[in-house]
Amino acid sequence: MPPPFASELPPPPETTEGEDRGPLAENVTEARARRAPDIYPVELDEDSIDPDAAKVVRRLVRHGYEAYLVGGCVRDLLVDRRPKDFDVATSARPDDVRRLFRNSRIIGRRFRLVHVLFGGGKVIETATFRRAPEESAGRDADDLLIRNDNVFGEAAEDAQRRDFTANGLFYDIERREVIDWVKGMPDIERRAVQTIGNPVVRFLEDPVRILRAIKFSARLDFGISPEVYDAIVSCRSALRRAAKPRLFEEMLRLLREGAAHRSIWIAWETGVLDVLLPELSTYLADSLESEDVVWRILSELDRRLAEESQPLDDTLLWAALLVEPMREACIGERDRVDAAYEFLEPIVDRLNVPRRIADPVRRIVAMLPRIESGRLGRFARSALYPLAADVAALRGASLERAPESSSPSAAEESDGGRRRKRRRRRPRADA
Ligand code: ATP
Ligand code: MG
Numbered sequence: 001m002p003p004p005f006a007s008e009l010p011p012p013p014e015t016t017e018g019e020d021r022g023p024l025a026e027n028v029t030e031a032r033a034r035r036a037p038d039i040y041p042v043e044l045d046e047d048s049i050d051p052d053a054a055k056v057v058r059r060l061v062r063h064g065y066e067a068y069l070v071g072g073c074v075r076d077l078l079v080d081r082r083p084k085d086f087d088v089a090t091s092a093r094p095d096d097v098r099r100l101f102r103n104s105r106i107i108g109r110r111f112r113l114v115h116v117l118f119g120g121g122k123v124i125e126t127a128t129f130r131r132a133p134e135e136s137a138g139r140d141a142d143d144l145l146i147r148n149d150n151v152f153g154e155a156a157e158d159a160q161r162r163d164f165t166a167n168g169l170f171y172d173i174e175r176r177e178v179i180d181w182v183k184g185m186p187d188i189e190r191r192a193v194q195t196i197g198n199p200v201v202r203f204l205e206d207p208v209r210i211l212r213a214i215k216f217s218a219r220l221d222f223g224i225s226p227e228v229y230d231a232i233v234s235c236r237s238a239l240r241r242a243a244k245p246r247l248f249e250e251m252l253r254l255l256r257e258g259a260a261h262r263s264i265w266i267a268w269e270t271g272v273l274d275v276l277l278p279e280l281s282t283y284l285a286d287s288l289e290s291e292d293v294v295w296r297i298l299s300e301l302d303r304r305l306a307e308e309s310q311p312l313d314d315t316l317l318w319a320a321l322l323v324e325p326m327r328e329a330c331i332g333e334r335d336r337v338d339a340a341y342e343f344l345e346p347i348v349d350r351l352n353v354p355r356r357i358a359d360p361v362r363r364i365v366a367m368l369p370r371i372e373s374g375r376l377g378r379f380a381r382s383a384l385y386p387l388a389a390d391v392a393a394l395r396g397a398s399l400e401r402a403p404e405s406s407s408p409s410a411a412e413e414s415d416g417g418r419r420r421k422r423r424r425r426r427p428r429a430d431a
Contacts, residue, residue, distance in 0.1 A: 037156065037159075037179045038179075038180040038181075038183070038185065039177050039179055039180070040178040040180060040185055041175075041176060041177055042171075042177065042178045043176055044077050044078075044171065044176070045077075048077055048082070049077070049173070050083075050086040050122075050124070052086075052116075052118040052124055053087075053088060053124050054173055056088050056101070056116050056124045057173050058173065059100055059101070060088070060090050060092055060097070060100065060126075061174065063092075063100060065090050065091045065092040065096070066090060066091040066129075066155055067088055067089070067090040067092070068089055068090075068155070068171055068172055068179065069086060069088060070088065070158075070169070070170050071087045071089075071167050071168075072084065072085070072087070073085065073087060074170065074178065075166045075184075075188065075220075078169070078178070078185075078188050079188060079191075079220060081220070085123070085124075087124075087125045087126075087127065088124055088125070088127070089127050089128075089129055089155070089170065090126060090128060090129070091128070091129055091154075091155070093128050093152070094112045094113060094114050094128055097114040097116070097126050097128075098114055101114070101116045103116060103117045103118070104116040104126075105117070111127075111130065113126060113127040113128070114127075128152050129152065129153050129154055129155050129157065129158035130151055130152050130153050130158055130161065131151055131152070131154070131157030131158065131160070131161055132157070132161040133151060155170060155179075155181075159179075159181035159196075160196060160197075162182070162196055163195065163196065163202065163206075163209045163212055163213075164184075164187075164194060164195055164196065164209075164212070164213065164216060165182045165183055165184035165187045165194045165195070166184050166187055166188050166194070166216070167184075168180075168181065168182035168184050168196050169182070169185065169188075182196045187225075191220070191221065191222045192222055192223050192224070192225045193216050193217045193222045193223070193224045193225065193228060194225045194228060195213075195228055195231075199227055199232075200231045202231075203231050203232070203235040203238060204235060204238055207235065207239045208239075208243075208246045210236060210239060211239075211250035211251070211253075211254065211267075211272070212250065213228060213232060214232075214254065214266045214267055214270070214272065215250065215253055215254055215259075215263060217262075217266060218254070218259035218262035218263040219257050219258070219263075224266070229270070232272065236270060236271050236274075236275050237275055239272065239275050239276060240275060244350070244352035245352050247276065247350075247352070248351045248352050248353060248354075251276065251351065252314060252317060252318075255298075255301065255318075255321060256305075256311065256312065256314075256317060257305070258302050258305040258306055259302060260301045260317075260321075261295060261299045261301075264298055264321070265295070268281055268284060276350070276351065277321075277322075277347065279322075279343065279347060280294070280321065280322065280325055282325075283328065293398060293399065294324045296398035296399070296401060297323065297324070297394060298320070298321075299398070299401075300320075300394055300398040300401065301320050304394070313387065314357055315357050315360045315361060315364075316390055316391060316394070318358075318361050319360075319361045319364050319387075319391045320391065320394055322343075322344070322347070322361065322365070323365055323391065325343070326340055326344070326362075326365040327365060329343040330343075330365065330366060337362060337363060337366040339366075340361075340362040340363075340365050340366045341362055344358055344361065344362050360387060363388075364387060364388040364391050365391075367379055367384075367388050371388055371389060371392045372392055372395075372396075
């Protein structure tokens with residue numbers, strides 16, 4: 001099915017007053033009218049909507065609550081991608097949701113939401129509308145970092161607290177309408193990553209959003225709006241204040257979703273890589289233009305992800321990202337495992353890389369020259385060998401592939417190739 005908007009995009013806004021929608025209809029209409037969202041009639045293909053998610057929404061609505069599909073699933077359906085999962089937002093409180101669905105459980109201590117469970121391990125995450133914290137409650141005036149976002153709110157507020165306009169759309173299944181409090185539809189139509197509100201404020205509130213902006217731009221092939229791009233550059237050092245496990249997880253997502261090349265390219269171009277992985281950005285800056293092995297390996301990862309239905313192993317992803325600078329760090333060292341350890345330790349500290357990943361990455365990279373030259377010895381019988389052979393195969397395939405496979409991303413093209421000409425021996429001091 002072609003995307004349901006583009007040239008057929010109907011003119012907003014339309015109000016929704018006067019229609020009967022059950023016991024809470026008046027309140028619902030009032031709440032909506034106060035903030036006047038733009039309403040877009042959109043015929044999403046029924047078959048592309050998860051039937052269990054639709055069931056959750058419909059039952060909530062039948063019981064008088066507001067309920068919508070929200071976030072990533074609405075965005076993905078609008079750009080004609082298959083959503084990873086379907087999330088529901090509702091006016092019902094967690095205990096109310098729990099009561100309506102026998103097959104559900106309340107999760108989360110900081111913010112309670114409900115997992116409604118279906119066959120095959122499917123989970124429909126159902127969250128009560130919440131709003132961004134008041135300045136006094138959740139954060140200090142001179143420090144925007146959000147520490148407490150646990151306040152229930154209305155649908156409009158729930159839309160406003162989200163990160164990007166494309167992620168702030170609500171879909172009303174019964175009326176077949178996208179409800180847009182954040183001017184997200186125009187951004188989806190022009191394929192732009194745009195924060196809800198001032199990008200500097202939103203990035204300082206939660207610096208991980210910087211990585212999310214990169215992820216969405218790379219994965220959806222959206223452009224980053226100029227003010228968001230500038231805010232990424234000016235706020236990137238705030239990433240040092242973010243929770244390390246979240247940084248690690250978001251870095252993995254950049255590699256995992258089939259757009260590793262483009263993601264790391266944007267991270268490099270914006271200087272985000274200087275903050276998170278200066279070891280890699282220095283290596284890239286020092287490499288000759290003809291030495292584009294890192295980029296080729298990332299393209300090869302993307303190619304394999306597109307071909308294989310299985311997700312790639314996390315250790316393979318990290319080894320692929322770091323193998324080139326790590327190999328360089330090991331050159332000429334008597335104890336290669338030790339040299340690899342020295343290289344990796346600051347990264348482990350900075351990003352909380354778990355030992356289950358850091359340890360094998362180190363050993364695999366130290367072993368690579370022997371694998372590549374066929375001098376395996378006892379290592380061939382070790383439990384790590386299959387993964388190490390996979391890393392060697394990935395690197396081998398990247399080296400063999402025609403150079404155009406690592407051609408610059410859309411980001412680079414839009415930038416006139418500016419990044420390639422830059423030369424740095426050290427990460428930028430201001431990063
Ligand atoms: P994906 O396809 O990767 O799951 P997603 O948009 O569904 O993308 P999630 O991380 O699953 O992303 O988050 C679900 C929704 O929650 C987002 O669409 C967004 O509206 C909101 N959200 C997630 N993280 C943040 C954040 N850091 N700040 C504000 N809103 C967020
Ligand atoms: Mg999601």
